Amino acid sequence: MSKSLLINPSALEAGLEAAFAARSKTSEPQAAAFQRFSKLGFPNRRVEGWKWSDFNAALRKPQEKGKKPAAGEIPLSPFAALHPVEIRIVDGQYQLPEGARPEGLRFRLIDPSGTIPEFERHPMAMLNVAMTGKALGMQVVEGAVLNRPILIRHINTGAGFTFAQTLLRVSKNAWAQLIETYEGGGAGFYSHLFHTVVRDGGRLDRLVLQDTGGDAVVHGICAAKIDCASRFDQTALSTGARLARHETHAHFWCEQSSARLNSAALVSGGRHSDFTSDVIFKAEACETRQLHKGVAKDRGRNVFQGKFHVERGGQKTDARMAANALLLSDDAEANHKPELEIYADDVECAHGSTSGALDEDALFYLRQRGLDEASARTLLVEAFVGEVIDGIGDEAARYIFRARVNDWLRNEA
Amino acid sequence: MSFLEIKNLHVTVDDREILRGIDLTIGQGEIHAIMGPNGSGKSTLSYTLAGRDSYEVTDGAVTFDGEDLLALDPDARAAKGVFLSFQHPMEIPGVATMNFIRTALNAQRKARGEEEVSAADFLKLIREKAKLVGLDDAKLKRPFNVGFSGGEKKRMEMLQMAIFEPRFCIMDETDSGLDIDALKMVGEVVNALRDSSRGFLVITHYQRLLEYIKPDAVHVLAGGRIVKSGGPELARELEKSGYEQFIEAA
Numbered sequence A: 001m002s003k004s005l006l007i008n009p010s011a012l013e014a015g016l017e018a019a020f021a022a023r024s025k026t027s028e029p030q031a032a033a034f035q036r037f038s039k040l041g042f043p044n045r046r047v048e049g050w051k052w053s054d055f056n057a058a059l060r061k062p063q064e065k066g067k068k069p070a071a072g073e074i075p076l077s078p079f080a081a082l083h084p085v086e087i088r089i090v091d092g093q094y095q096l097p098e099g100a101r102p103e104g105l106r107f108r109l110i111d112p113s114g115t116i117p118e119f120e121r122h123p124m125a126m127l128n129v130a131m132t133g134k135a136l137g138m139q140v141v142e143g144a145v146l147n148r149p150i151l152i153r154h155i156n157t158g159a160g161f162t163f164a165q166t167l168l169r170v171s172k173n174a175w176a177q178l179i180e181t182y183e184g185g186g187a188g189f190y191s192h193l194f195h196t197v198v199r200d201g202g203r204l205d206r207l208v209l210q211d212t213g214g215d216a217v218v219h220g221i222c223a224a225k226i227d228c229a230s231r232f233d234q235t236a237l238s239t240g241a242r243l244a245r246h247e248t249h250a251h252f253w254c255e256q257s258s259a260r261l262n263s264a265a266l267v268s269g270g271r272h273s274d275f276t277s278d279v280i281f282k283a284e285a286c287e288t289r290q291l292h293k294g295v296a297k298d299r300g301r302n303v304f305q306g307k308f309h310v311e312r313g314g315q316k317t318d319a320r321m322a323a324n325a326l327l328l329s330d331d332a333e334a335n336h337k338p339e340l341e342i343y344a345d346d347v348e349c350a351h352g353s354t355s356g357a358l359d360e361d362a363l364f365y366l367r368q369r370g371l372d373e374a375s376a377r378t379l380l381v382e383a384f385v386g387e388v389i390d391g392i393g394d395e396a397a398r399y400i401f402r403a404r405v406n407d408w409l410r411n412e413a
Numbered sequence B: 001m002s003f004l005e006i007k008n009l010h011v012t013v014d015d016r017e018i019l020r021g022i023d024l025t026i027g028q029g030e031i032h033a034i035m036g037p038n039g040s041g042k043s044t045l046s047y048t049l050a051g052r053d054s055y056e057v058t059d060g061a062v063t064f065d066g067e068d069l070l071a072l073d074p075d076a077r078a079a080k081g082v083f084l085s086f087q088h089p090m091e092i093p094g095v096a097t098m099n100f101i102r103t104a105l106n107a108q109r110k111a112r113g114e115e116e117v118s119a120a121d122f123l124k125l126i127r128e129k130a131k132l133v134g135l136d137d138a139k140l141k142r143p144f145n146v147g148f149s150g151g152e153k154k155r156m157e158m159l160q161m162a163i164f165e166p167r168f169c170i171m172d173e174t175d176s177g178l179d180i181d182a183l184k185m186v187g188e189v190v191n192a193l194r195d196s197s198r199g200f201l202v203i204t205h206y207q208r209l210l211e212y213i214k215p216d217a218v219h220v221l222a223g224g225r226i227v228k229s230g231g232p233e234l235a236r237e238l239e240k241s242g243y244e245q246f247i248e249a250a
């Protein structure tokens, strides 16, 4: 028996180690990544950046067996209305669509990413790198403007650990719309690493809708490298889970690029949502707008950690971050940590954070006009989240997101 | 049966008694004006009539059409036709103005068992009334009152009053902060609604509005009580002499 890499491994970590050892094909970088994960272990609340989202604790809770739906039971995606190129990752199995692909889009299964330097101290990313068997590789060729969106459906129905990776290159002057949905009633752990490069003059619009069962542990890690005069526009909506964390790491390497990183969380029951991001400004005159809106009721918990890191080369950076939390019950919680770290002197950076209950004055105003209490509350919460939803450029997609918010408000708020 | 009857109304806010026994009866078709010094309880009275829950009625009664008004939720009062033009109207970010007003109108109508107004009919209605109160289309497309000037917010109150056609209108300093044309417009909105089925309670500090809206009665509210009542001449008298005499009396 080989010696464990882990010091004092938990049953969970030992299980993963066994699973890693049992794999038939692992590359050198994967072995190195597993070694890195082994040193760090699952992050717990004592680890900086993880104090509000303790994976170690969440994964130790007994996991129920998820119910596997029979084949063909996968429901139609609401985004089917946008005629997307639909790729499914069902319990870790990639399902690529047959038939014609839009001009300029290529995709196939490839070997997963080797090590990712900026994630070497990120235990969960290292675990993903080590454990992922195959990755989905996609490319939008130079100058292509896709006439249909790409839809990736992450569907998880089981328990246990599942890993997947998507690598997307948006070539020069290309434009792609990517929609990702996290779905299914599974009760396991799902980790998805999304690695993208937006080349000069390119644009990627990415929408994420994470709407899984409440027992799931979901971890989406997005690393975006943004080249010259390009744009990365992202809006994500999460309804939380046992633990749902969506990370975005954006790097501006070249001048005149911009990003929008908007997110909204709607958490009820004992659900937990975490949006964590850091944006690194290495080059001049890049712009970022970031808005987070979190609604929590019951014992729901909503975490936002946002960081702008402006390096010396990041002169004329224009970056704004705002996080607003709405707490609909006494037990609901919001944890915000907006951070600025600035090493350039000619920049405009700002952040703000608010947290509070529904505005009683506004509520009374609406009721005075004839709205009953439930409708008035719904209208105000909808308005609160609406600012994020309204930012979605694609009208049809915006409509679907708004419908999901309304649905949540009707059923959960 | 009287239209609106307030009897010995006592109201406490944050453990402080603000209204200390108000008696006031408004008959159908009547306009009553209330004047009085700052902090005397005028807005407290209007909030209480509209049903704001932090305003605790410790004694007294209010009936509207013979029905116990105080037993109703704010939205139920609105459906019965009670409308409050707020002294300080809210800005409500993220709420689309037209959609909200239509939702409110239809909620009221539904509660009364009336048919809902179609989107097309509503559009016609709001366009017509917006013109009357002097709000252009661009303002209707903005989130509710967001970035509006004080006067524009008051126009938005009048727009809603004109659309809802309430039976009992409480106008809490609608005239404050309005230019002369807007003041005239408020008079037009009120006079267009004024008929034998409706009543108005007009709170104001100035007698100017009362030149456009001829009140049937004027009351002075001071220290949480009505200390004097009279005809329109009382407003003119107050404009000259101020409230000092009444503060003593209260």
Ligand SMILES: Nc1ncnc2c1ncn2[C@@H]1O[C@H](COP(=O)(O)OP(=O)(O)OP(=O)(O)O)[C@@H](O)[C@H]1O
Residues within 6 Å of the ligand: B013, B014, B018, B036, B037, B038, B039, B040, B041, B042, B043, B044, B045, B054, B087
């Ligand atoms: N929500 C509240 N909390 C605490 N005190 C209040 C509240 N509302 C009103 N008051 C107090 O009640 C008193 C009456 O206030 P109100 O707003 O009714 O006066 P008003 O007659 O409308 O005055 P103005 O002419 O300035 O509008 C004031 O002393 C005010 O400070």
Ligand SMILES: [Mg+2]
Residues within 6 Å of the ligand: B042, B043, B044, B087, B172, B173
């Ligand atoms: Mg007042």
